[in-house]
Structures are given as structure tokens and as C-alpha cells.
Amino acid sequence: MTGTPHPHDERCLEFFKKLSEYIDEELDEESCRKIEKHVEDCAPCQACLETLKATTGLCRRLKEKPVPAELSDRLKKMARELAI
Template identity: 40%
Template sequence: MAKKCEEFISGLADYIDGEIEPELCEEIEKHIGQCNNCRIMVDSLRQTVRLCREGKEEKLPPALEEKLTGMLKKRWKEKFGQA
């Protein structure tokens, strides 16, 4: 597993929220195209965010963003066994 994936995950919350540098967004799109694991991560995160947003406010609260990012990192470690 490339170290790139970790950097990628740290940018995910912004990516999902739509507040992201176009360059980073492009990088993420490219990475998703190449990395199946990250694509699955993004898909599940997107679904989670969508469910959270339904019936709630548009913007994802920062606390939830942090929570999601932390959850992803934890899962990543469990799955791939690296920090």
C-alpha cells in the first residue's frame, strides 16, 4: 500500500464536503481511478455523508468531519495494518 493512500484519506473530508483545492480534487479523482481500496472508502464515506445530510443541514459540522476522518484512519489501520 502506497503512502499516498494516507495522504489521500486526510483530504477526504474536504473532498466530500466540496471545499477542496481543484488540484487536490483532481489528484483524488486520479487516485480513486487507480486505487480500488480508496474508491471503496470514498463510496462508503459519500453514502454516510449523504445519509447524514438528509433531513439535516446542508453543511457537514466540523465535529462530524473530524469523526469521519478519524473513523477512516482507524479502519485503514485495521485493514492494512499500517500507521
């Protein structure tokens, strides 16, 4: 997942900022939907989210199984790096 070319427009930056909260389960349903809407027409972010989802099961599975702190930290770091 490194070195992926990504057009860092403002919506993407916002997406990645929110992603940290998303990982931490701090987003309400509406924000969650905004993220999913963004990735619908943003392939790089979609690829990223798919990776995160594959790893954590975000959103849907979060309620059943909390993300381990260590994994959460790693994902947040990843999201931050991608947002640079």
C-alpha cells in the same frame, strides 16, 4: 468498514491525509480532482470514498449542505485509522 485489507502505499497515505481536509471542505478543486483520480485506480480507496460519499455527499453536495460536525469528526477519525 473495519479490517479491510488495504495496501498502504504512500499514495494511499497521502490520500487519507487529504481525505480529512476533503471532508472539511478545505480542498480546492485541483486537490479534489487528485483524490478522485487516485481512487480511479485504487479499489480499496475507492470503496472507502464511496462509503464516505454515500454518507456525506462530499464534494458536490457539500456546497449545499455542510457536513454536521459530529459526522465530520467521525469520518476524519475513520480516515485516520485507515491511514495507519
